[in-house]
Amino acid sequence: MKKLAFLIAGLTVALYATILSADPEAEQAAFKAYFHSKFPDVDKADFVNGVYALDKKRREQWVELEEFPPYEIAIDEGEALFNNTRFADGKSYGHCFGTGQHLRKKYPYFDSEKARVVTMELAINDCREKHGTKPLKYKIGDLAKISAYLSYHSRGDVIDVIVSGPAAIQAYNAGKEYYYTKRGQLNFACVDCHVSSAGKRLRTEILSPSLGHVSHFPVYRLKWGSIGTLHRRFSGCNSQVRAKAQPGQSEDYRNLEFFLSYLSNDLEFNGPGVRR
Numbered sequence: 357m358k359k360l361a362f363l364i365a366g367l368t369v370a371l372y373a374t375i376l377s378a379d380p381e382a383e384q385a386a387f388k389a390y391f392h393s394k395f396p397d398v399d400k401a402d403f404v405n406g407v408y409a410l411d412k413k414r415r416e417q418w419v420e421l422e423e424f425p426p427y428e429i430a431i432d433e434g435e436a437l438f439n440n441t442r443f444a445d446g447k448s449y450g451h452c453f454g455t456g457q458h459l460r461k462k463y464p465y466f467d468s469e470k471a472r473v474v475t476m477e478l479a480i481n482d483c484r485e486k487h488g489t490k491p492l493k494y495k496i497g498d499l500a501k502i503s504a505y506l507s508y509h510s511r512g513d514v515i516d517v518i519v520s521g522p523a524a525i526q527a528y529n530a531g532k533e534y535y536y537t538k539r540g541q542l543n544f545a546c547v548d549c550h551v552s553s554a555g556k557r558l559r560t561e562i563l564s565p566s567l568g569h570v571s572h573f574p575v576y577r578l579k580w581g582s583i584g585t586l587h588r589r590f591s592g593c594n595s596q597v598r599a600k601a602q603p604g605q606s607e608d609y610r611n612l613e614f615f616l617s618y619l620s621n622d623l624e625f626n627g628p629g630v631r632r
């Protein structure tokens with residue numbers, strides 16, 4: 357993988373396109389096999405727990421946190437928002453999403469009509485706008501709370517992203533390109549920290565593997581003191597290497613989520629989560 361990242365960074369655009377048209381299914385298998393052999397003692401289903409799957413001490417602290425999980429309030433508030441919000445036309449979230457149970461596993465998906473990746477958070481705001489109501493902020497606040505509620509009621513469902521047809525493969529490849537591209541003053545790509553260096557220390561942190569990264573969002577971070585979406589986390593990782601963070605639900609972030617989710621297919625959703 358490291359070699360691949362290095363190769364990709366040095367390739368011309370034309371050659372790059374050939375590599376990117378490789379078979380997603382084969383890539384998913386290679387990605388999983390890489391982590392399974394790098395961490396042979398980690399139960400395959402445990403990759404949804406990030407760094408807590410790798411480090412015993414961190415895991416103990418996390419298990420303790422989970423006794424009174426700090427994301428619980430967000431689930432309750434999200435439930436109230438989901439059930440009690442009335443849009444400008446008198447309709448509710450239920451008109452778009454029914455009861456909201458087992459919703460998380462439908463996302464992200466590729467909408468071939470609109471030729472774009474639709475994430476759960478995007479769908480929430482699409483629903484609001486369809487009913488004449490202003491969209492919510494994408495990274496924090498009410499939308500993250502609604503996402504927490506919906507994710508909670510999808511726990512145990514399995515990630516099952518479908519990448520089929522040229523346009524969907526293009527979106528997947530765009531996500532992949534973003535993932536492998538070095539950026540920022542520090543000139544790091546996602547792959548440098550979360551594949552090649554997974555399990556290693558970076559200052560006070562231990563780097564988590566990308567496998568399972570999407571399963572447990574939104575996340576209550578102690579550092580944030582609040583709940584935030586996956587795209588908030590992407591922004592944080594961009595800033596960490598002094599690259600420009602993108603707005604939540606930018607095309608790049610949605611494609612990235614699509615790519616990463618596909619690679620984690622067959623793992624269980626376990627959101628919302630708690631992290632340092």
Ligand code: HEC
Nearest residue numbers: 406407544545546549558561562563564569589593597631
């Ligand atoms: C310089 C290293 C570095 C780079 C580059 C980096 N990250 Fe991170 N990332 C971290 C650290 C440190 C954390 C917190 C510890 C952990 O869980 O890995 C983190 C956490 C995360 C998490 C949360 C993990 C969890 O279990 O909740 C996600 C998701 C993530 N990064 C995605 C990305 C993506 C996508 C990119 C590329 C846009 C990226 N990161 C680039 C260092 C990096």
